[in-house]
Amino acid sequence: MKVLKFGGTSIGSASRMKKVARLIASGDKDIVVLSALSGTTNTLVEISDYLYKKNPDGANEIINQLENTYFEYINELYSSDTYKNEAKEMLISHFDYIRSYTKDLFTLFEEKVILAQGELLSTAMMDLYLREVGVRSCLIPALEYMRTDKNAEPDPVYIKEKLLLQLEKYPDIDVFITQGYICRNAYGEIDNLLRGGSDYSASLIGAAVNAKEIQIWTDIDGMHNNDPRIVSNTSPVRNLQFEEAAELAYFGAKILHPTCILPAKLNNIPVRLLNTMLPDAPGTLISNQMEKGKIKAVAAKDGIFAIKIKSGRMLLAHGFLRKVFEIFESYQTPIDMVTTSEVGVSVTIDKVKHLQEIVDDLKKFGTVTVDNDMTIICVVGDLDPANLGFSAKAIDALKDIPVRMISYGGSKYNISFLVKTEDKKRALQALSDNLFS
Numbered sequence: 305m306k307v308l309k310f311g312g313t314s315i316g317s318a319s320r321m322k323k324v325a326r327l328i329a330s331g332d333k334d335i336v337v338l339s340a341l342s343g344t345t346n347t348l349v350e351i352s353d354y355l356y357k358k359n360p361d362g363a364n365e366i367i368n369q370l371e372n373t374y375f376e377y378i379n380e381l382y383s384s385d386t387y388k389n390e391a392k393e394m395l396i397s398h399f400d401y402i403r404s405y406t407k408d409l410f411t412l413f414e415e416k417v418i419l420a421q422g423e424l425l426s427t428a429m430m431d432l433y434l435r436e437v438g439v440r441s442c443l444i445p446a447l448e449y450m451r452t453d454k455n456a457e458p459d460p461v462y463i464k465e466k467l468l469l470q471l472e473k474y475p476d477i478d479v480f481i482t483q484g485y486i487c488r489n490a491y492g493e494i495d496n497l498l499r500g501g502s503d504y505s506a507s508l509i510g511a512a513v514n515a516k517e518i519q520i521w522t523d524i525d526g527m528h529n530n531d532p533r534i535v536s537n538t539s540p541v542r543n544l545q546f547e548e549a550a551e552l553a554y555f556g557a558k559i560l561h562p563t564c565i566l567p568a569k570l571n572n573i574p575v576r577l578l579n580t581m582l583p584d585a586p587g588t589l590i591s592n593q594m595e596k597g598k599i600k601a602v603a604a605k606d607g608i609f610a611i612k613i614k615s616g617r618m619l620l621a622h623g624f625l626r627k628v629f630e631i632f633e634s635y636q637t638p639i640d641m642v643t644t645s646e647v648g649v650s651v652t653i654d655k656v657k658h659l660q661e662i663v664d665d666l667k668k669f670g671t672v673t674v675d676n677d678m679t680i681i682c683v684v685g686d687l688d689p690a691n692l693g694f695s696a697k698a699i700d701a702l703k704d705i706p707v708r709m710i711s712y713g714g715s716k717y718n719i720s721f722l723v724k725t726e727d728k729k730r731a732l733q734a735l736s737d738n739l740f741s
C-alpha cells in the first residue's frame with residue numbers, strides 16, 4: 305500500500321482533477337490524501353478574518369464568490385446530470401454550513417471548522433468523480449482518525465488504531481480518499497495540522513499503515529538543487545537522505561513541508577516527490593540511503609533576524625549560554641543558527657513576535673545588537689569533516705559576499721551562512737556555479 309498526497313495546484317482545475325483521478329485509478333488499494341483546491345484555504349482564512357471583524361456582509365460576499373468557482377468547477381468535472389446534481393447538493397450543504405457561521409459569535413473554534421471545509425470539499429468531489437468514472441473509491445474521514453494530543457502533537461497510537469479500523473471496513477475497494485490537514489484535537493474539536501499540513505497528514509498516514517512509499521505530488525519535478533525562481537540552471541536532485549531533506553525543507557525548499565520528514569524517517573518509509581504535470585519524471589526519492597561525497601542542494605530562508613549578545617561576563621564563565629537560551633525559550637521563540645566566540649554569541653530567529661521583550665531581557669547579560677532583513681543560506685549534502693575541501697568550496701563561493709555568520713558541524717549534512725537578504729540572489733548563484741557546474 306502506498307500513500308499519495310496531491311497538493312492544491314494538482315487539483316486546481318477540473319481537468320487537473322481528472323488527470324489525478326487517472327493516476328490514482330491504476331494503483332493498488334492506495335490511500336490518496338488531498339489538500340483543498342488551490343486558493344481555497346486562503347479564501348477561508350479571509351472569510352474568517354471578516355467574521356472576526358464582525359463584518360458578515362464582507363464574509364458573505366467572499367463565500368458567494370467561492371461557491372461560484374466551485375459550481376463552475378463541478379460543471380466541468382462531471383459529465384452526467386446525476387453526478388452534477390449530486391455534487392451541487394453537496395456543495396450547497398457545505399456552503400450553507402459556512403454561511404451559518406456568519407450569524408453568531410466567531411472564535412478560534414469556529415475558524416477551525418471553516419478552515420476544514422476546503423479539504424472536505426475537495427475529497428468529496430474527487431470521491432464522487434471516481435464513482436462517476438467507475439473506480440471503486442471510498443472516502444475515509446480524517447476527522448475519524450487524525451488526532452492531536454494535549455500538546456497539539458499528532459497522536460500516532462490513536463491514529464494507527466482508528467485508521468486501520470476505517471480501512472478494514474472496506475475490503476473491496478480500489479482506492480481510499482482522505483483529507484489532509486484536518487484533524488481533531490485532544491478535546492475532540494475540529495482542528496488542523498497548521499498551514500501546509502497535508503504533507504504531514506500523508507506522512508502520519510504512511511507511518512500508521514506502514515506504507516511501502518509516501519508520494520508527495522506537486523507541480524514541480526522534485527526538489528531542485530537550488531531555487532529555480534532565483535537561480536538559472538537548477539536541476540532536480542534524484543536522491544536525498546532524510547536528514548538532508550529535513551534541512552532543505554526547513555531552510556526554504558518550499559516543495560515539502562518540514563514536518564513531513566519525521567514520521568517517514570522514524571518508520572523508514574521512503575518519500576517520493578513527484579510532478580502531476582509530468583507523472584513519468586523520476587522526481588526525488590527521500591530515503592535513509594546516503595550518497596557519499598556529494599553536495600546536494602542549496603536553499604534559502606528569508607525574514608531572519610540575527611541577535612548578537614556581547615559580554616565580558618561570558619569569558620571563562622559557565623552557564624552563560626543557558627541564561628541566553630532560556631530567554632528565547634520563555635518567549636517560545638525557536639533559534640535557528642548559533643555561533644559563539646569567547647566573548648559573544650550570535651543567534652538567529654525568524655519569529656519576531658517577542659523580539660523587543662527578548663532584546664530587553666538579553667540586555668541584562670550584555671550588549672545586544674539586532675540585524676534584520678537577513679537570509680540563511682543552507683548548503684546540504686555529505687559534509688562530513690572527512691570530506692576535505694567540501695566546506696572550503698562553499699565558503700570560497702561566497703568570497704565576494706559579506707557573510708554575517710557561518711554554522712558548520714552541527715550535523716554532517718549541512719553548512720549554513722547568514723547573509724543580507726539583498727545579497728541572497730548573488731550568493732545562491734555563486735554557490736550553484738561553484739558547487740554544481
Ligand code: ASP
Nearest residue numbers: 339345485499500501502
Ligand atoms: N489546505 C491547507 C493549506 O493550504 C493544507 C495544505 O494544503 O497542505 O494550508
Ligand code: MG
Nearest residue numbers: 311312339500
Ligand atoms: Mg498545500
